[in-house]
Amino acid sequence: MRLWSGAPPAEPVSAPALSVHHLSKHFGGRVAFEDVSFEVGRGEVFGFLGPNGAGKTTTVRTLGTLLAPTSGSATVAGFELRPANGVEIRRRIAIMPESPGLYLRLSVRENLECFADLYEVPDPRGRIDGVLRAVNMTERAGDACGTLSKGLRQRVALARALLGDPEVLFLDEPTAGLDPVATREVHELIVGLRERGVTIFLTTHRLEEAERLCDRVAILNTTLRTIGRPDELRERLFSRTLTVRTLAPLPDPERVFDGLPGVTSWHIDGPAAYELAAPDPTIAAPAVTRALVATGADVLSIGEDRHSLEDVYLKLIDEDPEAGRR
Numbered sequence: 590m591r592l593w594s595g596a597p598p599a600e601p602v603s604a605p606a607l608s609v610h611h612l613s614k615h616f617g618g619r620v621a622f623e624d625v626s627f628e629v630g631r632g633e634v635f636g637f638l639g640p641n642g643a644g645k646t647t648t649v650r651t652l653g654t655l656l657a658p659t660s661g662s663a664t665v666a667g668f669e670l671r672p673a674n675g676v677e678i679r680r681r682i683a684i685m686p687e688s689p690g691l692y693l694r695l696s697v698r699e700n701l702e703c704f705a706d707l708y709e710v711p712d713p714r715g716r717i718d719g720v721l722r723a724v725n726m727t728e729r730a731g732d733a734c735g736t737l738s739k740g741l742r743q744r745v746a747l748a749r750a751l752l753g754d755p756e757v758l759f760l761d762e763p764t765a766g767l768d769p770v771a772t773r774e775v776h777e778l779i780v781g782l783r784e785r786g787v788t789i790f791l792t793t794h795r796l797e798e799a800e801r802l803c804d805r806v807a808i809l810n811t812t813l814r815t816i817g818r819p820d821e822l823r824e825r826l827f828s829r830t831l832t833v834r835t836l837a838p839l840p841d842p843e844r845v846f847d848g849l850p851g852v853t854s855w856h857i858d859g860p861a862a863y864e865l866a867a868p869d870p871t872i873a874a875p876a877v878t879r880a881l882v883a884t885g886a887d888v889l890s891i892g893e894d895r896h897s898l899e900d901v902y903l904k905l906i907d908e909d910p911e912a913g914r915r
């Protein structure tokens with residue numbers, strides 16, 4: 590569901606929200622990003638992760654028609670990325686930049702009025718009321734932006750981005766510098782937008798944020814290092830393991846673990862802990878449990894180790910010889 594009903598889009602709704610092919614952007618001799626390709630489906634929350642200087646903001650600015658790519662091609666909201674389509678694309682997208690850029694002496698409502706005017710938003714009054722409600726800022730509409738906390742300013746910036754009822758919303762590090770409570774609030778707003786069917790392109794270097802909010806993530810470090818669902822990336826990079834903890838060390842662990850179904854190898858991982866390589870834990874875990882019970886061991890826990898997206902990220906970026914140079 591869109592925030593506001595309007596004319597149906599001219600392009601088929603099944604077209605991806607973003608489709609990017611071998612896109613590069615150089616600033617003179619400096620490469621901001623190189624040979625980047627990916628697709629984002631309609632209604633998807635897509636995370637774009639990478640260290641400082643990886644090219645995230647430049648990608649957003651390029652797809653948002655603020656910068657011309659050096660090479661490659663893309664479609665944005667169904668339109669080919671080229672200068673002649675700039676107006677059509679900008680009508681369907683919004684960018685929330687890293688710094689909100691609000692008029693601090695003006696009230697929240699006055700800020701939104703200025704931008705509604707600039708974007709030539711039809712029915713500005715109704716829209717402003719709608720976006721204020723969408724970001725829970727109706728009560729603060731009369732406050733000067735300069736008196737608001739950073740978290741509330743971010744909400745105003747989000748309201749501004751929603752003024753044009755975008756199909757695709759680019760959020761560039763929306764929670765950078767926010768405290769945990771304000772971060773949580775921005776996350777809840779993103780979840781709400783996703784439920785309304787807005788496609789969200791979220792750049793971040795907060796990995797727990799990407800893990801919580803994103804359907805898929807891409808990891809960028811000038812070039813795209815990997816792309817997939819967080820659980821797919823975990824499985825692609827890390828083998829699955831079970832950790833067994835017992836009250837006392839097993840007298841004869843070889844007899845327990847050697848040759849168990851689903852266990853390809855194992856090693857001792859502490860005084861009374863054992864790490865088992867188990868590509869399919871649904872086979873291994875029951876077999877391990879039975880074997881331990883049969884030996885009379887006092888089992889404290891048998892658990893599958895779950896690597897976080899942070900583990901995936903650090904492994905990829907650590908292996909990346911360019912990372913250290915930034």
Ligand SMILES: Nc1ncnc2c1ncn2[C@@H]1O[C@H](COP(=O)(O)OP(=O)(O)O)[C@@H](O)[C@H]1O
Pocket residue numbers: 616619620621622639640641642643644645646647648
């Ligand atoms: N306008 C510009 N002119 C020259 N270099 C730029 C410009 N904008 C960004 N860069 C360079 O491009 C690279 C990527 O920057 P950026 O996209 O801001 O990264 P990120 O958002 O991932 O931190 C950096 O090396 C940066 O210095």
Ligand SMILES: [Mg+2]
Pocket residue numbers: 645646647687761
């Ligand atoms: Mg940036």
